[in-house]
Amino acid sequence: MDRLDEAAISTRLGAVPDWRREGDEIRRTIVAPDFRTAIAIVNDVAEQAENMNHHPDIDIRWRRLHLALTTHDAGGLTEKDFTLAARVDAIAADHGATA
Template sequence: MERLDEASISARLAGLPGWRREGDEIRRTVTAPDFRTAIAIVNDVAEQAEHLNHHPDIDIRWRELRLALTTHDAGGLTELDFRLAGRIDAIAADHGAAT
């Protein structure tokens, strides 16, 4: 997949509240209602990641999830990162998580 240019990255980020850019990654923190819900969110994200063959970095701290996306093969951000970010947002919302 082709790396996005700066204008495309800015435009895509504008449509994803809660996500921020740090270098060649986009990041978001999700706070689940409890630990079990946090793990359920991770499981649902894992299903989407497998489906897209695109895997985020996930750091689990009790009920807080820190997620980071980048496309290593492209050396930066691609459409795939933003597609998965949108799916992560939907999963978090379905589980009642806060940003």
């Protein structure tokens, strides 16, 4: 998968407004209603990540999840990162989580 150029990254970030760019990663924090819901979100994200063979870094702190995406093989951000970010957003919304 090809690394996105700066213009493409800016455009794609507009479609996932809860994500912010930090260097060659995009990051998002999700606040779940409770710990059990946070774990359910992680499980659903894991399913999507496995299906895509694209795995985010996830840090779980009680009901707060910190996620980071990058495509290591490409050395930066690719379409895969933004596709998974949109899926994460849908999962979070389905579980009643907030940014």
